[in-house]
Each structure stands twice: as structure tokens, then as C-alpha cells.
Amino acid sequence: MSALDALVRPALVRIAAPGGGYDPHGDPFWGTGFFIAPGWVLTCAHVVAKGGSAVWRKEPAVGITWEGGQTTGRVVLAKPRPATPEETRTFWDFPDLALVRVEDARDAACVRLSERPPTTPARVSLHGWSRQTGEVAVRDVEGQANGFSGGALLLQWAVPVEGCSGGPVVDLGRGAVIGVNKGRGQNEGAAVPLTSLRELHDVPGGEVLHEVLRAHDRHHLARHRSFGSGRTWTDAQTELWPATARGVSPVRRVQLYGRFAELPPPSGPGEVMALVDAVKRRVLHPEYQAVLETDARTWRDGVGLLHELHAPRREHGPEATDLGLDAVLLYAAKVARHLTERYGPGPGIDGLTGWIADESGGAHVAVREEIAALLDPAPARGDDDAEALAAGERGARADVRVEIDAVPYSSPRRYAWRVMLLFDGRTVSPLRGDDGGVPRDRLRETLRGPLADALRLGDSGDHLAAIEVVLPRELFDEPLDTWRLSPDDEPFGERSLPLGQRRTVVIRDRHRSRHPPSPEWRKRWRGSESGPLRAVPLRAEVLAAVGDGEGDAHAPHRRKESRMSAYERLDAVADGSVPVYCGPVAGGDGQRAMEAALAAGHPIVLWRRSARDHEDCAEFHERAGELLAAAAGAEGLHRPVRTLRRMRAADTEGDPRERSDHAWAEDLAVLYDPPDRPPYDAPLQGPALLTEPDR
Numbered sequence: 282m283s284a285l286d287a288l289v290r291p292a293l294v295r296i297a298a299p300g301g302g303y304d305p306h307g308d309p310f311w312g313t314g315f316f317i318a319p320g321w322v323l324t325c326a327h328v329v330a331k332g333g334s335a336v337w338r339k340e341p342a343v344g345i346t347w348e349g350g351q352t353t354g355r356v357v358l359a360k361p362r363p364a365t366p367e368e369t370r371t372f373w374d375f376p377d378l379a380l381v382r383v384e385d386a387r388d389a390a391c392v393r394l395s396e397r398p399p400t401t402p403a404r405v406s407l408h409g410w411s412r413q414t415g416e417v418a419v420r421d422v423e424g425q426a427n428g429f430s431g432g433a434l435l436l437q438w439a440v441p442v443e444g445c446s447g448g449p450v451v452d453l454g455r456g457a458v459i460g461v462n463k464g465r466g467q468n469e470g471a472a473v474p475l476t477s478l479r480e481l482h483d484v485p486g487g488e489v490l491h492e493v494l495r496a497h498d499r500h501h502l503a504r505h506r507s508f509g510s511g512r513t514w515t516d517a518q519t520e521l522w523p524a525t526a527r528g529v530s531p532v533r534r535v536q537l538y539g540r541f542a543e544l545p546p547p548s549g550p551g552e553v554m555a556l557v558d559a560v561k562r563r564v565l566h567p568e569y570q571a572v573l574e575t576d577a578r579t580w581r582d583g584v585g586l587l588h589e590l591h592a593p594r595r596e597h598g599p600e601a602t603d604l605g606l607d608a609v610l611l612y613a614a615k616v617a618r619h620l621t622e623r624y625g626p627g628p629g630i631d632g633l634t635g636w637i638a639d640e641s642g643g644a645h646v647a648v649r650e651e652i653a654a655l656l657d658p659a660p661a662r663g664d665d666d667a668e669a670l671a672a673g674e675r676g677a678r679a680d681v682r683v684e685i686d687a688v689p690y691s692s693p694r695r696y697a698w699r700v701m702l703l704f705d706g707r708t709v710s711p712l713r714g715d716d717g718g719v720p721r722d723r724l725r726e727t728l729r730g731p732l733a734d735a736l737r738l739g740d741s742g743d744h745l746a747a748i749e750v751v752l753p754r755e756l757f758d759e760p761l762d763t764w765r766l767s768p769d770d771e772p773f774g775e776r777s778l779p780l781g782q783r784r785t786v787v788i789r790d791r792h793r794s795r796h797p798p799s800p801e802w803r804k805r806w807r808g809s810e811s812g813p814l815r816a817v818p819l820r821a822e823v824l825a826a827v828g829d830g831e832g833d834a835h836a837p838h839r840r841k842e843s844r845m846s847a848y849e850r851l852d853a854v855a856d857g858s859v860p861v862y863c864g865p866v867a868g869g870d871g872q873r874a875m876e877a878a879l880a881a882g883h884p885i886v887l888w889r890r891s892a893r894d895h896e897d898c899a900e901f902h903e904r905a906g907e908l909l910a911a912a913a914g915a916e917g918l919h920r921p922v923r924t925l926r927r928m929r930a931a932d933t934e935g936d937p938r939e940r941s942d943h944a945w946a947e948d949l950a951v952l953y954d955p956p957d958r959p960p961y962d963a964p965l966q967g968p969a970l971l972t973e974p975d976r
Contacts, residue, residue, distance in 0.1 A: 285406065285451055286421050288514055291348050291390035292316040293419060295410045296328055296447065299344040299353045310417055313409035313448035313462070314381065316347070316391045318496035322381040323478070324447030325463060326359045327373040329381065334366035345383050348390075354383040357489060358481045375432030376477035377463055380493065391500050392449055393514035395457035396538070397585030398476050398575070399434055401426050404453045407436070407462055407470070409445025420445060426452075426459070426472070433471040434460045440470030456518040456531075479578045483733075485771070494579055495542035502539030505532070528605030529588035533640065537613060540636055541580040543629030544620055551740040553577040555678040556615045557586050563651070564590065564608050570708050574738050580616055584609055607648045610641050614655040623742060626658075677746040679704045679739040683728065684751045686791060688718040695720060696756075700731040702739055703749070706958055712738075721756070725764050733766045733776075736784075747785035747919070749953070751794055754875065758867040758890035758950070762786040762926060781926045785919040787953035790879055798956030801852070801882030806956050808856025809885055812914035816906035817854050819862035819874045819886065821847065841870065847877035861905045862888040863898035866950075885915060886952040897945055904945045915953070922951055 294314045311331040314324030322345060335342035341353040359379040363370055383389075403426045411420045424439020434450070441448070441462035450460035450472045460472035481490050505515045518531035529537075547553050554577055562569045577583055587608040617633050634656050641652050679702040688695040695718035702710040713731040732748070739746030750761050762781025771777065780786050793802070821842035842850070851860060866875040866888050878886055887905050889895065908925075912918040925946040 283406070283421075284512075284517055284520075285453060285456060286408070288390075288512070288517060289315070289392060289406075289408050289421075289449060289451060290419060292392045293347065293408055293410070293448065294322055294324075295346040295417065296322075296324060297344040297346070298332065299342060310410070310412060310444060311344075312444055312446045314345070315408075315447075315449045315458075316383075316386065316389045317394060317458075318391055318493045319387045319389055319500055320383050321493045321496065322354060322383055322386075323461065324379050324381060325373070325377050325461060325473070326361060326379040327370075327377055328447040329356050329359070329379045330363075330370065330373075337363055337366035343381055345381070345386065347386070349386060349388065352383060352385040354381040356380070357382045358484055358487060360480055360484050362484075375463075376473050376480050378461065378473060378478060378481060380481060380490070391497060392451075392458045393456065393501060393518070394494075394497060395452065395455065395459045395475055395585070396534075396581045399426055399452065399459040399474055401428050401434075403455075403459070405436070405439070405459070406451045406453055407439050407441060407445060407448065407472075408451065409441065409448030409462055411442045411444035413442045413444070417444070423453070424470070426450070427469075429474070430471075432473070432477065433463070434474045436470035436472055440465040441472070454521065456514065456521050476576070479576050479582075482578050491546040491579070494581070495546075498535075498538040498542040498581065501535050502542075505535050527603045528590070529584070529609045533606075533609075534584065534588065536636060537584065537609070538581045540629070540633045541616070543632060544580060544616070545624060545629075547578070547580060548742055549737045549740050550575070550577045550582075551678040551738050551746070552619075552742050553580065553583045554738060555741045556612055556619065557583045558678070559615060560587060560608050560612045561590075563611060564604055564648070570704060571710060574702065574710055574712060576734070576737070583612055583616075587612055603643065607644050610637055610644050610652060611648055611655075613637050614652040618655040619742075676741070677739055677744040678741040679710070680706070680747040680749060681732065681735040681739050682709070682749050682751065683732070684791065685724070685753065685756060686718075687753050687755070688716070691718065693720060696724060698724070698728060698731075700728070700735050702735060703958070706955070721759075724759070729764070729766060729768075732764075732780075736766070745784050747787070748780060749787050749789050751789045751791045753791045754872060755867055757788060757872075757875065757952070758865045758892075760890060760948070761788065762950070779926070779930065782923065782930055785923065787919075787951050789954045789958075790952070793879055793954065794958070799882055802884065802956045803882075805856055805882040806884045806915075809859070809915040812857055812912075812917075814857050814859050814885070814909040814912055814914065814918070815855070816861045816887075816902060816909050817851070817858045818902065819847075819851075819860035819866075819878060819888065820870060821850065842874070844873045844877050847874050848880050851878050851883065852881040859883070859885045859887060859909050861902055861909075862886070863895050863901045864888065865890050865892045884952075884954045884956065885918070888950050888952075889948045890950045891948040901945045915955075918951070918953070922949065925949065 292315045294316065296311045296314050298309055312324065312328035314322040317323045329336050329343055332342045336356050339355050341355045343354040343356060345352050345354045357380050360376055361374050404423065405426045406421055406423045408421050410417055413420060420442060422439045425437045427435050427437045429435065441464060445462045446464060448462045449458045450462060452459045459475050463471045463473050481487050501514060504513045515531050515535045522531055554575065558571060575586060588605045590604045590608050613633060614637055617630050617637065621630055637652060637656065641649050682701050682703045684699045686697045688697050697716040697718040699714035700712045702712065712735050719727045736746050763779045765777055765779055767776035860878045860883055862871060862874065865871050875886065889901065908921055912921060925943060928943045929946050
């Protein structure tokens, strides 16, 4: 056995029907798994699926055998999993992972998990149990991880043999597990990148994964500190660490991760990435912005993105510094500061700050000064201190922009889409898109997953990303604020709430976004920003109904306003005026009036997207005017609109015979279209997914 083989084997488990043991003639042999934390085994979902419905009912139906003994386990998390316990799947999509709880194996040895996406090409070893030679035995083979295809890490010169599915793939150059054996093709093997484990955070009950990974890091810190534990994974990684290497050594990492394990976990990837971005802007360039997004779910994931940073221009001479060490120490200090301001001081944070203080002596002097300011219980803050603050004080990390376009000449009509992050309203990071498009009635279902992924990256702590949807005018009445991130059959939770009740959800005009902003658009936006805001009717016949008190705004009138007349009227109103309409705008008279408002440069419009007759239009215009006046300026409009949507939703659960004070806000839609966003006139290109390889 190689040195790393000797570390893997005690953590390797044979998975079979309960009671199967080592006996090749006993109960059927299913496959392989491995301990990632005391009492927790990782394997493939298709391996444990061989146990049938009992496995998916979370019964102790998974037989586990390892060097330390034999017991049973139960599947706690899996993705994918059957819709019902009785369903039989014939194909297992990526990530094809299952997490098994093994109560009687708390003293088991555990592998070391990589904290960063796999780097290819890389020399690897594959491990697992197999009957390849007729007898169930451990098989180890070396090969190369050569790249990615879809969700797969591709393997050459070594393919998983039958039974090895669910076993670990070890990076021999770094001394850590980077994948899970899945299967084989004609000429190559396929593994699940370990970073796909992050997807289990999002399945029901996925919060337990934080505890598993914290237990993993506590385990390896305890082994490192123990004199009686024999050769450890940290020892192996240190031996692989070049004597001249810069960055954060394996010993420092195991110490830091052990301290991170005592902290409250981040709420999502945006909270981690906001701190990583701030560190990179500090040590690399003030204008730094990530090109590719990473689905970071733990504080240790942030270290994986920083600990080997390089800046060639600073590698030699008086300005030489260990950039990776600077970045990680500054990141750790930002984590400590962020959590102190969110939760207050505590022993876990005290342990982290003590370690940072002990290790920061080798950091650049400017970084040491910034770390000291962050760790000070009450640092002085000036106007230029924004970078020293934790991410939570700066709001969401990014907003989410969704662009939708009609696919030319498609029949029936299809809509191409693209989802991206929008940083500071000006810098775009594309995530996913499809220029083939989908029918209108499938937009909600198709965008649910990409939207959820993007919002996780944009949210930071308690601060939620806003959503701006850039639409062709024919889709302006799409009920975007009612969309949900969860499927209808998912138990009620925060993902079950309509997007518009938790977040700012606004519409922007796709046609106008393709062109440089007109002077009218810029001028009206400045007036809307500074306020005050006042309501004006989008259609002239509505003006007559409101002014004369004649009742229903949709009743017959002596004349209808032409589009040109509407343009002249809306062009003449004062800056800060907001057109308001008690009806839909994606067709007919409403659409013509909306086109006139957009041509006149109006950046904000309120309307009701439903087409049915409304008997309260006079009230709608009056209450919309009050809403706008109270908002003062454009930014002040978002919170009261969210509040109205929540109150309106609460009203629907009451007695339907009673009309509430918020009924006027039913189906309220908002165009919020500043001219200061970058133009996006490039055609939608897809399908594409610009994230880390495992995604």
C-alpha cells in the first residue's frame, strides 16, 4: 500500500444488505462508501438504492462493514432520490450522492476532504470494494483526473470497477479526497466531484450537512493534536507540501478549520463569497470581481479559494509577501468580525481571534494593521473604512438579473432566458442561460432552479438579493412576484413564500435596455431618485374617471387617448411623476399607454396585471398616490411594496366575504427601470453554465 492507501483503508466501508459482513456468499453486496466524519458515511445514491423502499423510509436498512466492525446505517440525505419510497429508478443523475448515519461508528477513521474544486489534470487513486476477482476485497488503482463533462469528473487510465461505486477518489498531489466513484464508460471513468456534496445542503433536512462537515474538521484537528493517533492526513499533506511552497500550510489549515468548526455556519454562499471578494479586492486589486461563481457553503470553502493566491509582481524584492497567507488571515479576521457583529462575542470566536493573532506575525504590515482593526472590539471607523466592515453591513452581495427574450421565428412562441448576478448595479457575472428557449407556461418551472442558485450567491446574511427581470413588453403582466423557489409538494418554509413577499421584485424593459439611455430617461430618473413622487394616470380616460368621481375607470368615455397624445401628456408631466394604471399593460390600450410612458422616459410605473374588471379603480389610484408620496424617492418604494404584498397574502387566508384595506393592491406590478445599468445588447447565448466545474 502507498502512504495514502494506508490512510484511506480504515475509512473505507463495504455496503450490503444488513448482516452481509465480509462473507461473499452472504447477503447481496451493494457497493462502497467511506467515513467523512465520525458516524457519517458518504456513498452514491444508486448504491444504497439497492436496499429498496426501506432505505428511502430512513430505516436502518444499510449494512455497513469496516475495519472497526459491522453495523447498520440509515440514509439521511440523498440527491436524487425517488419521489416515493416504492419508486424504482433506472437512471441516476448527478450528483448521485447519499449520506448515511452510522450511530455505532463514532470512533471510525475518516478521510480528509478537499476544500476546493478539483484541479485537472491531476494524478489520482481510486478506492473501493469489488468482486472483480470473485472474492469481495479492496481494490486500489491509480490514474488521472482529466477534466469535466456536465456534472462528471472524468477519469483516465483508471476506471471504477464493479462494486467500487461510492468509493473515494484521492488527489495524490494534494493528499485529499476530491471525488466519489460513480461509474464507467467505454474508455473512461466518471466520478462525482466532491464539491457536488454542497448540493445536499438544499434537500429537505440538508442543514445537518453543516454538522457533518464541522465534525469532519474537529476530527482531523483532534488527530493532529493527538500523540497516539499514528500517521495522520495532516502528516501526509505536509509531506506533499513543497519546502519552498507559499500559501497556507496543511498544519495551519487543519488548525483554522478546527476553529471554524466552532462557529455558527454561514447562511449561504453569498455570505462567504462577499468576504472572499472583499479580501481579493484588498490583496489583489480594488476593482477585483470574480468571473466565475463558486457555490461556497462553509467558512472553510472560502479558504479553499484563497490559500494559494499568487501575484507575480510581488514575489521578489522588498515588497515580496506571502499573498495566500495574507489573504487567509484577513479572511479569517473578517469572518470573526462579521460573526461578532451578528451574534455577539463567544468562545468560538475568541478561539479564532486568538489563533489569528498568533499566526499573523508573518503577514504584510498593512494586512496586520487591518486585521488588528477588525479584531478590535470597537475599532474607529471613518468614511474610508468600508472594506474593513463585515459583509452584512453592506447589504446583499449582489442582485439577480434575469433577461428574457422572444426567440425569433419560433412557432409556437418560445422565450430564451439568462440569469446573472449584478454587482453594485454595474458589474455582471453570467450564471446560466438557454437561447433555445421554452414556452411561456414553462418559464416559471424552468427558472426556479437557476433563480434559487443565483439568489444563494447574491444573498449575504440577513440581506436578501433583489430580483430585476428584463422582459419583452408582451410579458409585462407575467406574475413574477408570485413565483416560488420550492416545488408545490415541498413542505412549507421560506422557499414556499412568493418571491415578492420576501424580496424586491421589479420589471425592466428589454427593448429599452438594448439602447443607450435617452436624455428624457436620465432626467426623469434623477427626479425619481430625489423625489418627491406623485401619481399620474397612465391613460387619459382614467384621468377623467378619477377627476370627475364617475366611478369605474373602465366605463365608456367620450374619447380614447391616442398613443401620440398619451406621449405628449406623459412627456409634459413634472419629474418625479409615476404613471399609474388599474389594469394590464401587456396588450390593448394599456400596452399603448405603457409604450408612450416608456418613450417619455418614465423609469417607474405601477399597474394591476390582471385583466378582469376592477370595481375599485378610483381607490386604486388614490391609494397608489398615497404609497408614492410616502415613499419620497425611488429607493423608498421597495419596502412598502413588499409589505403590501405580504399583507395582501395574509388577507387571502381570512374570510373571503370581507374586503380588506389592502385589496386595492391585488396583482400590483412595478416597473423600476433605472438608466444607470450597463447596456446588454448581446444576444442570449446558451445553454451555458459559468460556475465551478461540479455545477
